[in-house]
Amino acid sequence: MASPSRRLQTKPVITCLKSVLIIYSFVFWFSGIILLAVGIWGKVSLEVYFSLLDEKATNVPYILIGASGVVILLGTFGCFATCRGSTWMLKLYGMLLTLIFLVVLVAAIVGFVFRHEIKNSFRANYERAVEEYKGITDEQSRAVDTIQSTLHCCGVANFTDWEKTEYFKEKGIPASCCKTQLNCTMADMKDPDRAKGKVFDKGCFSMVTQTMESKLSIVAGISFGIACFQLVGIFLACCLSRSITNNQYEMV
16 A cells, blocks of 8 residues: 555655546547548538449448547546546557547548549549430439539540440430530530530549548548547546555546
8 A cells, every 4th residue: 555655755746647637538528529620521512522422432421420429428437437436447448549549540541542442433433424314313423523513534544434324315414514604505415526515525434533532631630640549538537546546546
């Protein structure tokens, strides 16, 4: 059993650790709010692109939103465990932080490894959406129109991809490819030579991949930052739990 003098000396240390861990837990809780906002932002801003990917890719925003809920709950639990000074709660807090850190790390590695498969999946689905384009009558066609008008692109590689479609034979290149809607007539859109100067000259695949990579890099950067931040919490929780156990210090 620790002597009274030693307990008196270690009390400020434990109080300091407790204060820092409470602040950390609050910041960690707030990072969950940020992660939730990032998940919702990713869902809204990338929804049109996800609609042309496979089902697994469309779950990414929901995974972020779910993870943010876990982070918020864990941050709340961390504040409670620290205030109680319970060693088993602090150890559990540290274990859960470690688990989440590993999950986020593995998810980041998997996403990096399979990024080319995601691109190939998008290209294949986008090519099929262009080939089966029907105007505004189905979701994929609306997604193609949104991508072309928003990113100022046309076709997969360029506007000539539309010449191979059934839609082109009937109505020509879609109006969403036009640089200026008032300057495009159906006669222009049915003639590739006349349409050349009136439609966007860049292909959508390269534009989409650039846009997705830039936005996903933001999501990945914030997620990875939050994951690394958990290492601080793991260290603080372990130190506080160990100090309380070694010195038999009880906090009310």
